[in-house]
Amino acid sequence: MRPTALAWRSLVITARVAIGVAQAFAGAAIVALRRGRPAAKRHLARRATGTVMRLGPTFVKAGQILGTRRDVLPPLLCDELSALRDDVAALGPARSRAALAAVYGPDVDAVFAEVDYTAVAGGSVACIYRATLHDGADVAVKLQRPGIRPLMAADLALIRRGAAMVARLPAFRGVPVRELVDNLCDAVIGQLDFAREAASLERMRANLTVLSRVRVPRVRFDASRPECIVMEFVPDLDIHTSDRCTLVARRSFAKSTLDVMYQMLFIDGFVHCDMHPGNLYFLVTGQTVVLDAGFSTQLTDKMRRLFADFFLNFAVGRGSRCAELVLESALGVRADGDPAAFRVDMAELVVRNHGLPAKDFSLMAFATEMFELQRRYGIAAAPELVFPLLALLVIEGTVRDLDPDVDFQEEGKPTLNRAVFGVGSTAS
Ligand SMILES: Nc1ncnc2c1ncn2[C@@H]1O[C@H](COP(=O)(O)OP(=O)(O)O)[C@@H](O)[C@H]1O
Ligand SMILES: [Mg+2]
16 A cells, blocks of 8 residues: 555544544443443443444454454443444446456456356455356355455554554553454454465365265365455355244254354364354255355364363363363463462352253353453463354354254263264264
């Protein structure tokens, strides 16, 4: 980006943030007087999210990623941030044709026999098209938006600069702002690494072939490029399919979704962290489709076992063992932390939740309380133990909508037994 363009962008962002902050606080003050503090906090969180959305794709992605960090941020803010959706129109056919030509150059006709330039779907980073290859394969083409990389790079440079200033404020002394922001920026720019995304998708497909009713599109590496993923097209994707299915079919979708999650968490250790509706579909044929491995993580073998062990002990209500496992895996304990008190309260939390009937057990409520205990007693949880839990939280709502009686703990047992003891049959 040219220096003048960069200066202009930084001006626009500063102005939007300043206006957003001023409006949010003024509004919150009024709401606080009329409806009390909790309503005012909600108002602030909502306004903050609105501002983020107006700042464009880099900030939307950063907000979405931050919104998953329920271990760090207040639940209220996470609820708002995780509802952030890309609100950008797909490219029109003429610009799409130019964008594909820019990526493939003279190869475009050699690779594609036919391309429908009306996008099937569009997000802030890419648009998706349907095309045919010369061997007759029906493919989905996930093409990065032109100009997205320089825009994101410029925005992230501004975010870094802003964070460096904020880090100097007395209120942030001792908070590792730089590390947090560096991690966030890496995660955001990582969304543009399509070579890695394609490799992750393929790896996930290979891992999940053991689940016969689960489908992950096969990547066509021969036709893909660093800015474009070409993969098998999955027809009839519709987020409302399950609404029209029988209860039996819905239960089976819920089970498949959990099977996918447990297979990734407990057996493979390679986890899709973003299986929200839009990345997870159900077909009338009974298949469950998993897409978009852009946000996935590899657990170390130690952590995978630890997580499986945690879940298994949770499922039988062994609270003190669960508390012990969290402490074992923790990155550290704050100087004024209190691991002994954590042990007592954490064990109580597990026992209390284990006793609940399946329909009353909420993973979200459990995790929120656990993160709260960690904060209170100064236990810094290892990200590897947090990410799997966060991945589970993303699917909880979907699974419960499909099957209100679902028992998360019971469903996990066969996969857990295979993971921990190497016994039991392969789930379907
Ligand atoms: N292989 C595919 N076959 C058919 N439609 C697809 C395929 N991949 C993606 N799509 C459609 O495009 C949408 C966005 O794709 P996704 O990979 O999730 O992109 P993003 O990274 O923008 O979220 C999906 O929700 C789906 O509707
Ligand atoms: Mg997606």
